[in-house]
Amino acid sequence: MAISAPQQELPNPPRPPKQRAPQSLSARLRQPRILLAAALLMVIGAGSGILVGHMANSEPAAHLGAAAVVPGGLARVNGVIPLESDGWLPVDAAAVLMEPVPAGSHLVRVELELTAMDAQGIAFSADDYTILGLGSDRLDVLWASPEVAEARQGSVVSATLVYEIPNTAVALTLEGEHGGRLALGTAHHLPER
Template structure:
């Protein structure tokens, strides 16, 4: 009888190890699948700097990107947000977006429609805008100035706009 107890105790760790093998294999396969998807994912396409992207009712393009630390530009009016330094690890960038209404219904846009995304950066909303919101009739065009605080180490930055428009920012926002 003592032999059966000893044999049963010797077999218990083997049975537990076999039971743990299936969940461990499942977790490993899920991890491998997620790693594969992450490494092979292609970023959404964006139009090159200076090209126009389609937005609902018209088009948008970037006509200027200026890092504010090398520019003496001050926003019109009594905005004093530039008096404080940007958060550590970031810099301010002024982006001039030209919006043109092409279709009969025109273009309705709002500053909240724009955000900067990229590698090393989650969505960054504008900290200042020149217009805020507007409705453009067919054939009208406007230049919207937006100021963003983007991370210093972010790369492949893209200005995302209405209608899934994606405008590449290039490297002009990096000053050094």
């Protein structure tokens, strides 16, 4: 009697992987993940373009002590001094300067000098000058002396402007309504109280 070996089953030969038919670009974009990623990239690109375009269109701020061109001449910030540091108050101080300053901010006086270079001279109005900073609102002047002035060619207007600014050391600029951006530096910032 012949003994036969048990038959071994042979494994199935490997099957080649199924190949998908190539999808068109529009079919691939219908997939939610790809559509979301494409939309996100478009939003980031548009935001970056707007930011870069805005920064390219704004004039750079003149450093503290340097002059910036304004209609009729030049403007320069000669100092930014916290009122708390030297106790200065004007003789005719407005009530707003006597009130307590909210936590997280302090009062500064900005010493602004305008030099009339053009034949028509230069006109100054304190209300035309505001402080702007990254992530902060436009800050209006609280008190000024003089409030309004004009200077003929070759003359200078020296003005003192008082603002309430945040304590955080952000890049602040004094900006005129008709041009001129003047950096205020960071030495005037006070630590949190």
